[in-house]
Structures are given as C-alpha cells and as structure tokens.
Amino acid sequence: MCLVEMGMPMRDSGTGEPVLDADGNQKIGWIPKPVIGCGTNVAPGMRVNTDSPLAKDSREGIMEFLLVNHPLDCPICDQAGECRLQEFAMDYGRGYSRFVERKNVKPKRTRLGPRVTLDDERCILCSRCIRFCQEVAKDDVLGFVDRGSYSTLTCFPGKELSNNYSLNTVDICPVGALTSSDFRFKMRVWFLKESPSICTESSAGANTLVASREGQIYRITPRRNDAVNDTWMTDSGRELFKQVQSESRLTAHRSDGTEVTLDAAVARSVELLSNDEIAIVGSCNSSVEEQYLLRKLADQTKAETHLPGHFDDDDGLLLSADRTPNLRGALATGMVKKYPSDNLKPLALQLGKGEVKTLLVVNEDLFALGITKEQIKKAKIIYVGTHENETSKLADVVLPGLTVFEKNGTFINRNFRLQKFFQAVPGPAGLIPDFLVLNRIASELSGEVAESLGLESLWKEIGKLRTSCLKGIAYREIPSDGLALDPDKLADLPYVEGPALNFSPPKVKKAVKAKPKVAKV
Amino acid sequence: MIKTVVIERKPLSLSERTYLPQIASGLKTTLSNLFKKKVTLQYPEQRPSIPRGYRGVPTLVKDPNGREKCVSCQLCEFVCPSKAIRITPGDIPEDDEEQSHVEKAPKEFEIDMLRCIYCGYCEEVCPEEAIFLQEDYSLSGYSREELVNDKEKLYEMGGTLPDKHFKWDKKKTEEEQGNAH
Amino acid sequence: MDAELIQMLALKVTYAIVMVSVVMSIAGYTVLAERKVCAWMQGRVGPNRTVLPFVAAIPFIGPFLRNLGIFQPLADGLKFLFKEEIVPGHVNKFYYYLSPIVALVPALTTMTVLPFGEFTNAEGLTTTLVLANVDLGILFVFAISSLGVYGIVLAGWSSNSKYPFLGGIRSSAQMISYELVMGLSVLPVFLWVNAPGMTGSGLSLVSIVNSQEDAAWLVLVQPLSAFLFLVALFAETNRLPFDMPESETDLVGGFHTEYGSFKFGIFFVAEYAHVVIGSAIFTTLFLGGWHFLPWVADPWAPGLIGSLLGVGWFLAKTFCLIFFFIWVRWTLPRFRYDQVMKLGWAKLLPLALVNLIFYVILVTYLDQAAAS
Known part of the structure; x- marks a missing residue:
C-alpha cells in the first residue's frame, strides 16, 4: 500500500473547458487525500506525487502499521539481508518505534x-x-x-x-x-x-x-x-x-590400487587405452565439453561408445522423466548416435565374450546397469568420476572428477537449450577439471604434449562439428540465460519427457496445443 | 580582489649565520628540560588510568540475569575489517525452558587477537549489545592458538554488564502474559 | 737486561693496564650518562631497572643506585658478549673482523701521552703523572687518533653493503676536512706557549698544562682557537651534529649496519673512548689540566692528597666536557653532508688560518716589543 498524492487536470464543471493558469497551462486539481498507488488506474493527464510531505508521511504510517506486530528478530532472522520488509523499513520507515504496547505473541517454530x-x-x-x-x-x-x-x-x-x-x-x-x-x-x-x-x-x-x-x-x-x-x-x-562433502568422494588418483600422482594415473590410462578393443561408457551427467572429448577419444581409439540413461516418473513441472542433465549433449556432440536405454546389455554381451579389453567408464556404476562381476573380470577398467562406487572399487585406474559445483561447463536441457554453469567452490586439492584430464589422455594417446586448454578454445573445436546443432557456437556467446538450439535431426528421437512447465515434447505438440497451457505464474 | 604578495625572506644577520646564538638558546632549552618533572610511567607497577570509552580487548558479556546476550547474528564477523571474528551459529533447542524464546546462540565464537585491530566496529554494530571492548589492554601468549579467544574465554573476560533493555526478557513476559494465541 | 729496566717495564705495564681499565670504564659510564642525560632532557627517567641482587638489598643506597642505572653498563656489556654472533655472508671476513680493533686501538693509544696530574714527593721533586712524557705530545695524539678513521672506512668497505659503504666514505671525507682545522687551531696555542720569553718546551702536553698554572687558561687567552678545536673535536669524534658515518635516519646504522653483538660493542666503546680522550685533551690544552682555576694557585698542598685532588679536578673538568658533548648531541640536529663539508672547508679552515696569522703577528709584535 504505497500511498501517493494524485491530481487530475481541471476542467470547468459547466462548460468542460480546461481551466488554465496564468502561464496558459492547465491547472491540476489535487485530491486532498492520498490514494493507494497500486489500486489507482492511470488516466490521461493524471499527475502523481510520490515525494510530497503527505505521501512520505503516509508511507511512514503504513510502514509503522506493518511493523507494529512484527518482532524485532532481525539479529536472529535468516531472512535478514534479503528481507523485503527490512528494505522497505530502511527506505520508507520512520527509523524509530512509537509502539510501547505489548506486541502480539504467536508460535515461533x-x-x-x-x-x-x-x-x-x-x-x-x-x-x-x-x-x-x-x-x-x-x-x-x-x-x-x-x-x-x-x-x-x-x-x-x-x-x-x-x-x-x-x-x-x-x-x-x-x-x-x-x-x-x-x-x-x-x-x-x-x-x-x-x-x-x-x-x-x-x-x-x-x-x-x-x-x-x-x-x-x-x-x-x-x-x-x-x-x-x-x-x-x-x-x-x-x-x-x-x-560435494560426501564421505565417498574420490579425492586421490589411483593406479592398480595404490595412490599415485595425476601424471602417473594419466600415463597408466594411456597405456591401457593403447590396446585394441576398447569400449567407452559415457555419462549423461557429463558436460557437453566432456562428452565431446569422449567422442574424440573414441574416434582416436576406435572404441565403441555406450551411454546409459536414467529414467523415472515425470512430475509435469521441473522434474522430468530423464533424470540426467545432459542426455541431449551426448547426442549433439555425436558421442552416441542412438537414444540411450536404461541398461548396458550389448556391452554386457561383449564383455562376456571377452571382446573388450579396456573399458573407460565415466561416472556410472556398471553393476547398477546390469553387468555382472564375472563379465567385468576380463577387461581393464579406467574410472573417471566423482564418487566411490562398486565400479571404481574394481577399477585399475581411478581419475577423480569434479562435481558440477566445482567446474565450469555447459549442459543441454530438454528444450535443447544450451546453458552454462560456473564453478562455485574449489574442488578437492590436486584435482583438475574432468575435461582437462580427458584432454590430456587424448593428447598423450596421439603422442602429443597436452596444450593448456580453456573452455573458449575447446569450444572453437566443438563449433567445427559439421553435422551437429552445436556448429558455429562460441563459448563466449552463450548468454547467461542459455541459448536455444535447433535440434534439427535430433528432434525425432524417442524422448521420454512429458509435457511440463515451459516444455512441450515435440511428438505431442499438437495434442498439447488443444489443451490449456500449464499454469505459469 | 586577490593579490599575490611575495614576502621576501629576511637575510640572516651575521650572528645568525654563525648559528651560535641559536645553538646557545637550544642548549638553554634542553638544560631547562633536564630539571623538569619526568613524565615516565613505571609501567608494570604503575598502571595508566583507563579513560571512558577506551577500546581494549573485545569481550562477550552476559546480562544481569546471566543469559548470554549474543544471538550470533554475525554482524560483527561481517563488519570486522581484519576478519578476526569467526562465529559458528547454533540454535537453542525448543526444550530449553529458560532461553528457547531466543532461538539462536553462538555455538562457537572466536576472536583472533593476532588479527584484531581494536577498532571497535564490532561493539558499534552489535544489535544485542553483547560485545564490548573493555579495559584490558595487555594481552600476551606463547603460541598462536593461545591468542585465539574462544567463547568460554570471551565470556570469562567479559563478565556481566548492566542492561538497559532486557529485550528478550520482555519478550518472554509478553509470551507468558501477553496476547498469546 | 738489568733488573732496574725490568722493574721499570713492569711498572709501566701495570700503569698502562690500570689506565686502560679506567678509561674503558669511564667510556662505559659515558654511555650510561648519555642515556640518562638524554632521558632527562626528554622528560623521561632513563635506565633504572638493572641492579645486582645483593646491592638491591641495601636500604636507600640500593634503590638509589638502581634508579641511577649504575649497573646498566655491566648488563649492556654482558648482553653484547652473549648475543648471537652473526656474520653476514657477503662480507670480507678478515677486514670485517679487523675493523673494530682498528677503531678501538688508536683511541686507547693516544692516552699514553696524556698527562692527568702531578705528584710532588717529600723531597720537593715533581713527577708528572703520564704514561710517556713524549716531547712530540700533541703530534703523537693527532697522528694516532686520525688512524681511528681506518676502522670506520674498513668497516664500511668490508661490509659489502651500500649503507655502510656510504658511511665509511662520508667518515673519511669528514675526518680529512676537520683534521686540518684541528691542527691549525692548535698551532697558535703552541706558538703562544713557546714564544720567546715563555718557559714552555716543544710540543709536550705537560708543558702546556704547566704554562697555565697560576695563570690564565688558554681558553681565555685564545678563545677562537679553543672554539675551532672544540668544533673539530666534535667532528673527529663523529658526534652530533657531525655524525655523518652513522646518521641513522638516512644510512640505517651507517658504517656498523652489518655489525652485531660484541663487534658492534667495540665500535660503540671506541666512539665513547674517543669522546673521553678528546675531552681530556681539550682539558689539557685549554682548561688548565689539573690546575685549580685561572690566576688562582692550587689550594691543595703538594703530596699524595694534593696529587689525588689534582687528578680529581682534572677528571671533573673532563666530565663537564663529556656532559657538554652529550648536551650538544641531544640539542642539535645533524648537519647535511654538504653542509658539513662547506662548514669545514669554506668557513672553519679560513678562520683557522686567519687565527694563526693573527697570533703569528701578535707574537712577533710582542717579541719585538719585549726585545726593544
């Protein structure tokens, strides 16, 4: 309730002619009482005074009423510092209290x-x-x-x-x-x-x-x-x-069960990946950059790529059926060609036959995806991930990764919207971002010394992907509220998400149009 | 009208140029000082009188009813220019008969006296009048850890100070007698 | 060698040791005096904490001595002895160690020719109390004491560091400049004493003193010479306002920046030994030595008592001068380096020359007048 003073241009009640002052301007007839700002409709020629003594005094009165029964809890209140009432009290309040009576008491917890x-x-x-x-x-x-x-x-x-x-x-x-x-x-x-x-x-x-x-x-x-x-x-x-603070967080590089330096772990990975018959299990939790580098690694080693999906119920709002942030990134970078399923049966078969010698796993637990311990015995495992699981315990090389809060990167959401995320906190000591680890492995596999790589320069490479919807995008140009991509050929895949807030699945577009849109506030 | 006036520096007279009269008057001054009363304070035995408003070691105080006044709002931690204060907030459990109406109290409260610059901002900003820079000025220790005052030590040094408001006590009375629902 | 010679040598060595210890303790207590006087002039009390345990127990006297800081030099000396001996890695070790010795030795050597009293035995035979009554007296003093600058120059050079180096350079320049004035200012004195008709002999300091017995002190006869000598003395002893070699405010610590513990202590004592000896020489030359007052005969009877009183009187005059040194130090600010040079060469040197010429003419005139 912001009270303001309001006035209208004066007209003669008899003739309807404008009443003019000595300078020839139309006189303003101010309403003697303040009016409620949010409850007054704008009319042509209307004058509003928000800074007159009356308006200020009224505001102070309103503020006083709001604060009459409001406890003086600011020192213990979690809202202090981002409290609208606190801000208004600072901006429009009287600065002192005239209230000497007892305040209302109500339950506190x-x-x-x-x-x-x-x-x-x-x-x-x-x-x-x-x-x-x-x-x-x-x-x-x-x-x-x-x-x-x-x-x-x-x-x-x-x-x-x-x-x-x-x-x-x-x-x-x-x-x-x-x-x-x-x-x-x-x-x-x-x-x-x-x-x-x-x-x-x-x-x-x-x-x-x-x-x-x-x-x-x-x-x-x-x-x-x-x-x-x-x-x-x-x-x-x-x-x-x-x-981030979990007990099971991986913090040290391991090679054959012993803690080693990053260099040694990378060297061992390169050694293992130099074999033939390599398979890569990517993750929909990885950022676009990491998925691109995995694709590059797969091209280099002629490895077969697998991608498990994680699916659950859709709540029609902001919890979609696909419970990973970046499934579309894996498709857009071309890391996998097919829409992922929730298990790794083809890989299990290959492993059982002994057709895979080295397996690079990114942030996934193989045993939760239908692979047995017998099948896995025949392959060497390189695990890149943030937390300890059954797979990382068995892995020959463990390269600890950073969580989304500890690194920079991009995800592509269900709307095919490319969105950036930024590092909030430093990662555990001694760890470098996942995309740098993958880049080092990729460089050393081809016998080069890894260049220092930033996201900017990596995106110059990604932007050259010819058949992808990521073509021609520069990292710097992705706005802070994301960049809508054109899914193009990827639009027809069997996506699991149902209609939700600000999202309508491509296949059911027509059906949705008939219904009223999901409520939006 | 502003006019620039150049004031000529007077040339030194012959006696002034020998410096001797000035030296003599200087010697006279120092000699007269020789016999004046000495101002030295024999420190460990004699102590200076602490003026009102002196900013000594920051301490935490309790109100006359023995309640800890700090509610860990962390404003002092925020305002501290040398980042000497560190507070871990905690809550007062609901079953605490005496103080549950205050809800919040510091779990830990540390002031690093190696960082403190005795500026008094913490005292100035404290909305609960719980932190005071009192009269202690002499502080020493053998290790860095020793000079980080924890909550217990801060209350021990602070003691109890008179309270003008009894804000939380009033609140409790209101709760007991007032417009309770 | 015959027994008599050995006996005489032993006696002289004993005298020398006694004298060195006396001068050194006076130097030590000059340090204390400096601290005390400085404190008093600045409204403070100065060192008043050090005391020996058994002395502290004596009523009245114990606390009095403690408040006076009598035991402070002892504590300071011990502190210098027991401090960690730090030698910076960049110094020239040999000269670094040598320079404090070179600084101290000349200060102590000059006192051999310094007369400080006389003893008349029962037979009426008068012996001057001096380690070596050299005829060249004053020349010996000048020759040896100017060697002291080598200690400072060596210290500055061997420290291999810019501030000590600057201190050393300034020191040598200053010494050379004021040595001239000092020599020239003393010449009229000897001219006067050795004038025809006077009873003096050569350049001996003893004869200077004796010429002032029962007569005018030379400071009254030749005030300008005394003044020039005093100013030069300040400069030669590196005292304010001429402490170019140290000048803490612009050269950190001057020539002894890289020195610590006892080596620094030696420099420190050498500086004060210079002050003590300088005051003694001024007393000898211009203040009548051990003689009572101008135109007043010594009131004390010859003999042991009289001799002791004479020495005491000599020391009293010396102490007054030392006090004057301290007094000036805590009154005046330091001259700038260029001012020091200008004062030395452009002001004092011409003044000294004029003074000399004046007395040459005066003595010649008096000589002619006496002859005619």
Whole structure:
C-alpha cells in the first residue's frame, strides 16, 4: 500500500473547458487525500506525487502499521539481508518505534512440513505462499485462520506442506516467516557468494544460484529464467550440494590400487587405452565439453561408445522423466548416435565374450546397469568420476572428477537449450577439471604434449562439428540465460519427457496445443 | 580582489649565520628540560588510568540475569575489517525452558587477537549489545592458538554488564502474559 | 737486561693496564650518562631497572643506585658478549673482523701521552703523572687518533653493503676536512706557549698544562682557537651534529649496519673512548689540566692528597666536557653532508688560518716589543 498524492487536470464543471493558469497551462486539481498507488488506474493527464510531505508521511504510517506486530528478530532472522520488509523499513520507515504496547505473541517454530518451518510472528499475511501452493505446485494445503491481528498461516487439517516444491514458498516469502529447516541458522545471507549454476537433477535444467562461503556450499536457490524454470526449482534439487562433502568422494588418483600422482594415473590410462578393443561408457551427467572429448577419444581409439540413461516418473513441472542433465549433449556432440536405454546389455554381451579389453567408464556404476562381476573380470577398467562406487572399487585406474559445483561447463536441457554453469567452490586439492584430464589422455594417446586448454578454445573445436546443432557456437556467446538450439535431426528421437512447465515434447505438440497451457505464474 | 604578495625572506644577520646564538638558546632549552618533572610511567607497577570509552580487548558479556546476550547474528564477523571474528551459529533447542524464546546462540565464537585491530566496529554494530571492548589492554601468549579467544574465554573476560533493555526478557513476559494465541 | 729496566717495564705495564681499565670504564659510564642525560632532557627517567641482587638489598643506597642505572653498563656489556654472533655472508671476513680493533686501538693509544696530574714527593721533586712524557705530545695524539678513521672506512668497505659503504666514505671525507682545522687551531696555542720569553718546551702536553698554572687558561687567552678545536673535536669524534658515518635516519646504522653483538660493542666503546680522550685533551690544552682555576694557585698542598685532588679536578673538568658533548648531541640536529663539508672547508679552515696569522703577528709584535 504505497500511498501517493494524485491530481487530475481541471476542467470547468459547466462548460468542460480546461481551466488554465496564468502561464496558459492547465491547472491540476489535487485530491486532498492520498490514494493507494497500486489500486489507482492511470488516466490521461493524471499527475502523481510520490515525494510530497503527505505521501512520505503516509508511507511512514503504513510502514509503522506493518511493523507494529512484527518482532524485532532481525539479529536472529535468516531472512535478514534479503528481507523485503527490512528494505522497505530502511527506505520508507520512520527509523524509530512509537509502539510501547505489548506486541502480539504467536508460535515461533511451527513445522509446516518436512522442510519448512514457520515463524508466525514474522508473517505479514501477504499470502504469496498460499497462492503458490494453489497455482504452481497444485497442492493446496496452506490457508489463513482467525481474523485481524489473530490471523495465522496454517496447513489444512491433516495435511502438511510436503510437496517437492515446498521450499519455493520460503523463497517467495518477503519476510522471514517461512524458513528452510535445512538452512535455518546455518549462515547469514550476506556472507554467501552466489554463483550461477544449473540443476543436475533432471533434464529440466533449472537455473540455480549456488550460495557458498569459503569453499562450502550452504544452499541452492532458483535463478529466474522464464524460458526454463520461471523462478522455481524442486526441493530435491536443492539438496544436491550435499554430495560435494560426501564421505565417498574420490579425492586421490589411483593406479592398480595404490595412490599415485595425476601424471602417473594419466600415463597408466594411456597405456591401457593403447590396446585394441576398447569400449567407452559415457555419462549423461557429463558436460557437453566432456562428452565431446569422449567422442574424440573414441574416434582416436576406435572404441565403441555406450551411454546409459536414467529414467523415472515425470512430475509435469521441473522434474522430468530423464533424470540426467545432459542426455541431449551426448547426442549433439555425436558421442552416441542412438537414444540411450536404461541398461548396458550389448556391452554386457561383449564383455562376456571377452571382446573388450579396456573399458573407460565415466561416472556410472556398471553393476547398477546390469553387468555382472564375472563379465567385468576380463577387461581393464579406467574410472573417471566423482564418487566411490562398486565400479571404481574394481577399477585399475581411478581419475577423480569434479562435481558440477566445482567446474565450469555447459549442459543441454530438454528444450535443447544450451546453458552454462560456473564453478562455485574449489574442488578437492590436486584435482583438475574432468575435461582437462580427458584432454590430456587424448593428447598423450596421439603422442602429443597436452596444450593448456580453456573452455573458449575447446569450444572453437566443438563449433567445427559439421553435422551437429552445436556448429558455429562460441563459448563466449552463450548468454547467461542459455541459448536455444535447433535440434534439427535430433528432434525425432524417442524422448521420454512429458509435457511440463515451459516444455512441450515435440511428438505431442499438437495434442498439447488443444489443451490449456500449464499454469505459469 | 586577490593579490599575490611575495614576502621576501629576511637575510640572516651575521650572528645568525654563525648559528651560535641559536645553538646557545637550544642548549638553554634542553638544560631547562633536564630539571623538569619526568613524565615516565613505571609501567608494570604503575598502571595508566583507563579513560571512558577506551577500546581494549573485545569481550562477550552476559546480562544481569546471566543469559548470554549474543544471538550470533554475525554482524560483527561481517563488519570486522581484519576478519578476526569467526562465529559458528547454533540454535537453542525448543526444550530449553529458560532461553528457547531466543532461538539462536553462538555455538562457537572466536576472536583472533593476532588479527584484531581494536577498532571497535564490532561493539558499534552489535544489535544485542553483547560485545564490548573493555579495559584490558595487555594481552600476551606463547603460541598462536593461545591468542585465539574462544567463547568460554570471551565470556570469562567479559563478565556481566548492566542492561538497559532486557529485550528478550520482555519478550518472554509478553509470551507468558501477553496476547498469546 | 738489568733488573732496574725490568722493574721499570713492569711498572709501566701495570700503569698502562690500570689506565686502560679506567678509561674503558669511564667510556662505559659515558654511555650510561648519555642515556640518562638524554632521558632527562626528554622528560623521561632513563635506565633504572638493572641492579645486582645483593646491592638491591641495601636500604636507600640500593634503590638509589638502581634508579641511577649504575649497573646498566655491566648488563649492556654482558648482553653484547652473549648475543648471537652473526656474520653476514657477503662480507670480507678478515677486514670485517679487523675493523673494530682498528677503531678501538688508536683511541686507547693516544692516552699514553696524556698527562692527568702531578705528584710532588717529600723531597720537593715533581713527577708528572703520564704514561710517556713524549716531547712530540700533541703530534703523537693527532697522528694516532686520525688512524681511528681506518676502522670506520674498513668497516664500511668490508661490509659489502651500500649503507655502510656510504658511511665509511662520508667518515673519511669528514675526518680529512676537520683534521686540518684541528691542527691549525692548535698551532697558535703552541706558538703562544713557546714564544720567546715563555718557559714552555716543544710540543709536550705537560708543558702546556704547566704554562697555565697560576695563570690564565688558554681558553681565555685564545678563545677562537679553543672554539675551532672544540668544533673539530666534535667532528673527529663523529658526534652530533657531525655524525655523518652513522646518521641513522638516512644510512640505517651507517658504517656498523652489518655489525652485531660484541663487534658492534667495540665500535660503540671506541666512539665513547674517543669522546673521553678528546675531552681530556681539550682539558689539557685549554682548561688548565689539573690546575685549580685561572690566576688562582692550587689550594691543595703538594703530596699524595694534593696529587689525588689534582687528578680529581682534572677528571671533573673532563666530565663537564663529556656532559657538554652529550648536551650538544641531544640539542642539535645533524648537519647535511654538504653542509658539513662547506662548514669545514669554506668557513672553519679560513678562520683557522686567519687565527694563526693573527697570533703569528701578535707574537712577533710582542717579541719585538719585549726585545726593544
């Protein structure tokens, strides 16, 4: 409620002629009372004064009303620093309190759901969270009870705010009423450095901001991109940063079971890859650059490439059926030609027959994909990945990789949108980005010394791919909100994603057009 | 009207050019100082009187009811120009009868006295009036670790100071007697 | 060698050792005096903590001595002895070690010709208290004391470092400049003392002193000569306002920047030994030596007591001069290097020449007047 002073050009009530002042300008008839800014329609010739003593005084009054029952919690409130009410109080407030009566007391730690805690005292009853649950999450569980200053936000009886988008209510809450139970009291927001990143949970490719301080990630919040995720993201995607500090993180290069230097591990890999009969298992979690280098490596060694997909249910919003961020990258770089399936049966057969001597695995667990220990015995394994799994335990060479939070790169999401992500925190000591490791292996295989390689120069190479939709793209020119690619020949593959927020699958385009579009806020 | 006036420097007289009168007057000054009262303070035995508002070692204080006042808002950590302060925030569990209404308190609070520059910004910024630069000025230790004051030591040095507001106590009273729902 | 010669040699060596230790302790306590006087002039109290355990227990006297810092030189000396001996890698080792010795030896050698009292035995035979009554006296002093500069120049050169080097260069330039003035300023004195009709003999310092007995001190007869000599003395002893070789503010530590522990201590003591000897020589030349006051006969009777009182009087005058040295140091700022050179060559040297010519003419005139 921003109160402003408003006036209209004066007209003579009898004749309708404009009333002019001495200079010949039309006189303005100011309305003696302030009007509500957001509730006033614009009309031709209307004058608005937002800076008059009356407007200022009114604003201060409104601010005072808002703060009457708002607790002085800023020192302990997680919203402090990104609180709209705090900002307004600074910009338009009186600067001191005249309120000597007792403030309202309300519950401070209501648990609205598994991830959201409500502080009722701080709530200013804006009802954004209620509207979000109704309109975006389609899980209508929140509402106000009681009246006046007794009004309280609650869940409907027997329900709780447990849907996968509940933390978005925390983001849109203008004050610190709804707080994330996970982030509560962990770190003040003004310490956090926010790095743009991409959610790796599914092929939706939600744009995110990774907030970190001194190399430690504290939370992930959505970043607005109206072509991808609007301003939302899933709760499950916000927890992905916990893998960075995981116990099972690979931090040392290993060769034949002993820890070695990077140089030794690369040398051993090159030795193993110099054999014939090589197979490469790529990953849809790798960045476009890594997938391109894997393709290059496959061309060099005449290796056969395999790519397992990871599929699950589609929620029609931002959690798509394809649970990897970059399946389309593997197709666009030409690392694989076919649409991936969720197992590696052809490779299992080859392994069983002993047709594969060396196997390069990137970030996938072979045993989870239908390969048995007997089959694998006959091959040497090179594992490039971030975390320990059954495959890495068996591998002859282990090259630890960096997670998406520790490196730069690009993903292609379900809309064929090429999006950049950036390093938020430094990786474990001694590790170099995966694409540099792959580049070293590729260079040393052809007997060259690896050049120092940046993403810019790598993309000059990628941009030369003749038959790919990545042709002619320079890394620098990819905008921060992504670049829509033309899928061209890749459009007709059997993609698993169903219609969702800002996305309609190519094959069902017509059917979708008939229906009303997915709600967008 | 501004006018530039060049003031000629007077030439030195003969006696001035020998420097001797000036030397003599200098000698007179130093000689008279020889017999003046000495201003030295015999430090370890005599201590200087600490003026009001002196900025000594930063400490954490408790309110007269013995409640720790710091709520780990980390503003001091933010404002500290030499990054001497490090706070790990923690929450006060709900079943704490006495203080659960405050919700938040520091789990760890460290001030690295090797970095501290005694600027007093932390005291100035503290919204809870929990950190004070008190009268201690002499601080020494044998190792770097020793000079990092932890929470326990900070409270020990800080003691209790009078409180004008009792903000959280008022809040508790409100909770108990006020417009509770 | 006959027994008498051996006996005499033994006696002289004993005298020499006694004298060296006395001069060295005076030098040590001059350091203390410097610190104390400096502190007092700046409103401080100076060293007042050092004390020997058993002395501290004595009521009144113990705390008094402690407050006076009497034991400070002892502590300083021990500190220099026990400090870590650091020799920078870039120095010329031989000369680096040699230079403190070269600096100290001339300072101590000059005192051999320095008379400090006289003893009249029961038979009325007067013996001057001096290690060697050399006829060349003052020449010997000049010859030896100017060797002291070699210590500084060597230290500056062997340190292989720019600041000591600059300090050494400045020092040699300054020494050469003021040596001239010093020599020229003393010539009228000897001219006066050895004038026809006077009873003096040669360049001996003893005869200078004796010429002032019961007569005007030479500082009253020849104030300009005394002034020139004093200024040159300041320069020769590297004291402020002429401490070019050290000049902490622009040369770090000057010639001794690369020196530490006892080697630095020796430089330090040598500087103060120079001050002590310089004051003693000034006393001898211009302040009547061990004689009481101008135109006043010694009030003390000849004999052991009188002799001791005379030596004490001589020391008192010397100490006053040392105080003057300190006083000036904490009053005046340092001259710039070019000012030092200009003052030496363009001001003091012509003045000394004029002074000499004036006294040559005066003595000649007086001589003619006396003859006619």
